[in-house]
Every structure is written in structure tokens, then in C-alpha cells.
Amino acid sequence: MSDHILEMRSITKRFPGVTALQDVSLTVRRGEIHAICGENGAGKSTLMKVLSGVYPAGTYEGEILFEGEPVRFGSINDSEARGIVIIHQELALVSHLSIAENIFLGNEQAKSGFIDWHETNARAGDLLQQVGLDENPTTHVGTLGVGKQQLVEIAKALSKDVRLLILDEPTAALNDQDAEHLLGLIRQLRERGVTCIMISHKLAELASIADSTTILRDGATIETLEMSSPEANTARMIRGMVGRDIDNLYPEHVSRPGEEVFRVEDWTVMHPTQPGRVVVEGANLSVRAGEIVGIAGLMGAGRTELAMSIFGQAYGRDIKGRVFMHGKEVKTRSVAEAIEHGIAYATEDRKQYGLNLIEDVRRNVASAGLHKLSRGGWVDDNREIAVAEKYRQDLNIKTPSVLSVVGQLSGGNQQKVVLSKWLYTEPDLLILDEPTRGIDVGAKFEIYSIINELADAGKAVLIISSELPELLGICDRIYSLSAGRITGEVDAEDATQERLMELMTKEKD
Template structure:
């Protein structure tokens, strides 16, 4: 009797022009939490889609053994029958259905051809208790936050008598509290004998929860680490992921800071959905040429709301305050006006708001500045292709050509397309909201280098990030927000995590 629940041997998966996986091997023990990590595009998600039947048997080479038996899944239903359940990074709940309906969708509790709602809701309540979610099962999925939706997905997996649970970047969009709850839940499932495979870029979480970690690089298995016995450090994992040591995770940078380019005075924003609620209160900020300024704050502090409201009033109502560009007051009533005045905003949600995922790289890069490519009212296709190709080379966007569909790129390469789009507008001020969210350490380093280059060109860059080490590593100056108020301003020389956290948790005076 083997103690392995899963063995994948010699898995090779090829797409047109790309070998996504090449002779990959993966072994997972029963009842463990097994992490898979690697750079964007390393093949992690592809490997899990092969395992779960999303990519059916015959579309790849190699063998899969589940609980000692050779498995050849033609679709995801076959893998789920054996207890293999995958939760994708983009959650797949139906927003208008209730929690209970989502949990048993495709697996309905029926009697004589009719759904037994009493049984459905009762069993859903039991599953919600198992995952620690205290919600009424008739609540619509759309009324839940992302963290709670993640728990509903796990409850749905438990309803299918899951034996091997696969989670793809489960904490990427969660705050610290929801992330901690999810990790504790996985520990509890491990105690019940349920095996989990977790794909994550958050190396601190991998070290905290994983029993074993397999590293992929360029579609190949590099090694599997025993997290308990090998004294594995984050630097050790990074070395395996990128093929080199990142002695400094942040590229060196000597800033050349010039005159003030943007000043925001007494900026106040009200919630568009909760009448009378102030989201940003009397905020004052300045940005100078060649300067990288950070904006720190806990979840709900108002960082994104501040940025979006300044960028053409994309968020909020009853907005008041003044914005000055090069000493002159300007009006930013629409996104078009913001772009005309030299502002750019790279959203934290690149998939929903930053990119057209079904369009190619070329169209995405040109989207915010089509006027620069127009001749007599028509876009010059040849010039559009040339511009996009130049950015593909300059930004090291890994794709066969600029005609590649953006939705098929890795997260890091998608982020480079977003940055290319806004750099092409010739903006003087770039607001980058969570610019490295959901991308690996190697791609992060490239993004940091791009930000440094923008500052060296005389741009003013405002970086919003939930990761304090990131802000401390790249910013020349950092503002802290708490409950919509700017509570502190710290220079690079004086900035420490402890001092920033004091400002970020400062209560209203």
C-alpha cells in the first residue's frame, strides 16, 4: 500500500508554438499540504488542469496515478468522481444564485425530480460550519466578499467528498485576516485526512503551511523540498524558481528628484453606495518629478478610492478638493481629462478593468492613446503594430508576437502590457495600484526595474501596495492612510515597518 495519493510521471503538454510542460514529475503524499511554486508561465496551472481533466487524456503525454491506479480523465467530472476538486484563481460561483445553490450546482439534492430545498439548505449549513463561514445558505454569492466566496468554493468541494483539493492562488485577492482563516482551514482539512495542493506566489505562506514544495521552472520540475526537514528559506525557494540567487529583491536605484509636478489638496470623497459615508477625508499629497512615492494602508483605508477619484472621478460622489499640475489648478472631471493632463492609472484588477483579455497585445497597448496613431480619423495599423512590437521588446513581454491574445499571457506579462499601455500615453504622473499583485518574484524584479526607469525619465510615480517590504524597497517617500485620512509621511531614510504600521492603525483624533 503506497503512502502516495498522487503520482504524475513524464507529463508533457504542448500548445501551438509553446511547450508548456516538459517531462514534469510530481508526487504527493496522502494527508499532506503540498505547495507548487514557480515563476509566472512556469506551468503550474497547466499541470493542475492536466490533473483535473480540464485538459483531457490524449491532449498530453505522460501518466497520472491516483491512489495507485492509472487515471485517464476525459473531463473534470471524471476526476471529481474520484475526489479530485480544483478551485481556480478566478472563482466560478454564479453570482445570482444562493450559497446553497452554488454548493450543489450540478450535484443537486433532489426528490422525485424536484429539488429538496430543506435538505439542500440543511446540508449547506453543515458544510458552511465545517469551513467556518457563518452565513445564511440562502444569501446570494454576489453579496459575499472574496474571502467568503473562497470558503463557499471549499464547501462546494467538500460536498463532492473531496480527497485531493487543488487551490490555485487561493489568497491572491484576500486580506491578511481572510488569508489566515483560509490557511487554518487547510490545516484542519489536513487533520481530517484531506490532501491539498496549493499554488501560491506568497512564499511566507508556503513556508508556514506546506509539508512539501515542488518547484517548476520553464515547464520542468526542478526539485521537491521537504519543508520540515530541509530548513527551507524563502531565498532557497526563490533560487530554485528563477535559477539564480536574488541577493537583492529590489534593483538598486539612485533617484534624481526634481520640482513638484502634482499636488492634491483637501481631497474628500464620499461613498457612491452608502449615503453620507466619507471614504477619503481631507487628503493632501505631493509628487515630484523623478520620485517614487508609496501609499500604504490597511484594507479599507481608502487608497484605491483616493487614486480612482483623482483619475477622472472614476470612483465616488460629492468629491471636493483641488488638484494642481505644475503649479496650475486643473480639472479632472473625466478619465479623458485626466489622460489629457498627463495622468495614468494602472488598476489593481488588471483582468477586469485594465485589459481586454480577448484582444491581442497590440490593441491593448494602443487602447488609451489611439489618437497618437490616427491619420485622418483612421488608426494606422502598421504604426500600431510597430509601437506594440517596440514595447514588447523593451518591456520583455514573453509572447510569440504582439498578435497573441492577452488573456493567454501569464500574470507578469499581462502587467507589462498594462504598463506599456499607460507609458504610451506619455503621462507625467503614473499611479500604479498593486502593480505586482499575483506575480512571482522574478517578474516583480522586472516591474521594479521598469518603475525605476520611469522615475529616471522624470516621471512622478505613485505606488499603492499592500506589501510594506515592497514600499520600503522601492519608494523614496511613503504616505500612510488610515480610515481615509493621510496620517503620516515618511522619507526612505526614516521608514520602518513599525513606524508605518503605527500610522496605518492610527485612530481618528
């Protein structure tokens, strides 16, 4: 039997006007963790969609061998029948169904033609334990945050007879602690003989878990590195991904904070559907002009809930506390009211809440500030295009036209469109929730540079991130959040990952 479980030979995939993959080859050994990295748009996800039958045989050129046999998958069902399971970067869950129903959707646990709900929920509970998700299997998926939904996807994959598991950015939605837990699960799968292909932008993560790594750039294979080799370092991987050296992952920045722009006092938020459950408790924080402030916390700590409740009470009920802008108390009872007072919020889930993926760049950029473009109740199309074109150039959004559909852009460029949308509202406080989630190292550097420019222009910036190195690399101060309470405030120059983790896990006194 061959040591190789998978061979993809000379794969070429074309879309109208674009060659996404050009003569790409990939060889994966049986029982290894094989990483694939590259910038957004390099072709990583496209290659895996070819493998899994999302792009069926006949729509691409080249040959695929699985377990030594040529295969031609016409659909994802065909690949799953052979033991190939893919977890896409975009979550594929039904929000109004329970966790257990989602896990076994299409693979129902039935007896005599009827679903055995006891067996379904019991098996789902076992799978949830494996992925470390402490939730009742009957809980509706729509009530979970994006991080917990990702763990449901992992559990769903484990419910199948998987021989080759493909994970597309599996830890992008997870904080460091939960990501490490997931990586431990992937290592356990390797020990059980399951081969894994893992796409990730987190190079340190790949260095810690991958046996080998294939680098793609512009739809072509650059090289495959054996991660045990001393040559397989982060600098080489970055050079392969972007075609140049990046000396520093975080751009240099000199902070010059001014007067206080934003302050929230004694902010308390109750869960929207569970009476008596406190999600945020007595939070106090502030941000000054020209200052970049971070919020660190584990999944479930209440970071996003805090931000959304401040931004027009978009989350929670029975919200209490006071919000101040430039020293004056303001009300933020609706999103429109929050925007009117100079607050903007870029969501962690840009695909579902931040953008209209079937609309063009122009409409997305203008969407939060249409009142500035209207004349007599009608939007001025020429001004709308001019505004979008300005941000396309200023933020270096890589698209041939502002009339291009946003859903066709890479993750990094989609994030720039989100930033453009909120910058057009001319906010004094910009809340960025996971601003670099799911984007590559080159695009991250550009986003960091944009954030620095905003601070230099006198904006107050509040950043939520699951990546502690990111917060340490770009923030002036960092608040820690644990179980809905702010447990500490540390100047970035004095902070360490260990200190932040200590504060993030601090229990109530």
C-alpha cells in the same frame, strides 16, 4: 493504505507549437500541504488543470493515480466527484448572483425540487465565518472587491466534500493580514485531514506553511524540497525557479525627487450604491517628480477606491476635494479628462479591466492613446505596430510578435503590456494598483526596475500594494490608509512593517 494521496507520472502536455509540460512527475503525501512554485509560464497551472480534468484525459500523456487508483478525468465534474476541488487564479464567480448563490452554484440546497433559500443562506453564512468574510450571504458578488471575491471562492470550495484542495495563488489578491488568516484556514484543513496543493509566488509564505515544495521551470520538474530541511531556503528556491541566483529582490535605486507633480486635498468619496457610506474621507497626499510613493492599507481600507475616484471619478459618487497637477488645480471628472491632465491608472485586476485578453499586444498597447495614431479618423496600422514593437523591446515583453494574443502571455508579460499602454499616454503621474500581483520573483524584479526607470525619467509614481515588504523595498515615502482615512505618512527609510501595520489598523480618533 499508501501514504501518497496523489501521484502524477511523466505528464506531458502540448499545445500547438508549444510543449507546456515535459515529463513532469509529482507525488503528494496524504494530509500535507504541498507547494508548487516556478516562474510564470513554468507550467504550474497547466499541471493542475491536467489533474482536475480541465484538460481531460486523452489530451495529455502520462498517468495519474489518486488514492492509489489510476484515474482519467474527462471534466472538472469528474474530479470533484472524487473529492478534488480546484480554485483557479482567475475568479469563476457570477457577478450578478449573490454570495450564497455563487457558493452553491451547481450544488444547490434543494428540497422537493425547490431551492431552500433559508438553508442556502444559513450554510453560506457559516462558510463565510470560516473564511473570515463579514458580508451578508445575499450580497451580490459584483459589489465586492477582488480580495473579498477570492474569499468567496474559498468558501465555495469548502462547501464541497473535499479531500484534495488545489489553490492557485490563493493569497495573490489579499493583504498580509487577510493572507495570514487564510493560511491559518489552510492549516486547519490539514489538521482535519484535507490535503492541499498550493501554487504561490510568495516564497516566504511557502516557507511558513508548506510541508514540501516542488519547483518547476520551463515545463519540467527541477526538484522537490522538504521544507523542514535547512537546505530548503529562499535562495535555493529562487535559483531553482529562475536558473540563477538573485542577490537582491529589489533593485538598488537612488531617489532624487524634484518639484511636486500631483496633490490631492480633502478628497472625500461616497459609496456608489449605499447612501451615506463614506469610502474615502478627507484624504490629502502628494507625489513629486522622480518620487515613488506607496499607499498601504488592509483590504477594505479604500486604497483602490481612492485611486479610481481620482482617475476620472471611475468609482464613487458625491466626490468632493481638489486635484492639482504641477501646482494648478485640474478637473478629473472623466477618464478622458484625467488622461488629458497627465494621470494614468493601471488597475489591480489586469485581466478584467486592464487588458482585452482576446486582442493582440499591438491593440492593447495603443488602446489608451489611439488619438495619437489617428489620421483623419483612421488608425495608422503601421505606426500602431511600430509603437507596440518599441515597448516590446524597451520593456522586454516576451512574445514572438506584437500580433500575439495578450491572453496567451504569462502574468508578468501581461503586466508589462498594461504598463506599456499607459506609458504611451505619456503621463506625469502613474498610479499602479498591485503592479506585481500574481507574477513570479524574476518578473517582479523586472517590473521594479521599470518603475525605477520611470522615476529616474521624472515621472511621479503612486503604488498601491498589499505586500508591505514590496512597499518598503521600492518606495521613497508611504502613506497608510485605514477605514478610508489617511492615518500616517512615513519615509521608507524610517518605516517598518510593524509601524505600518500600527497605522493601517488605527481607529478614528
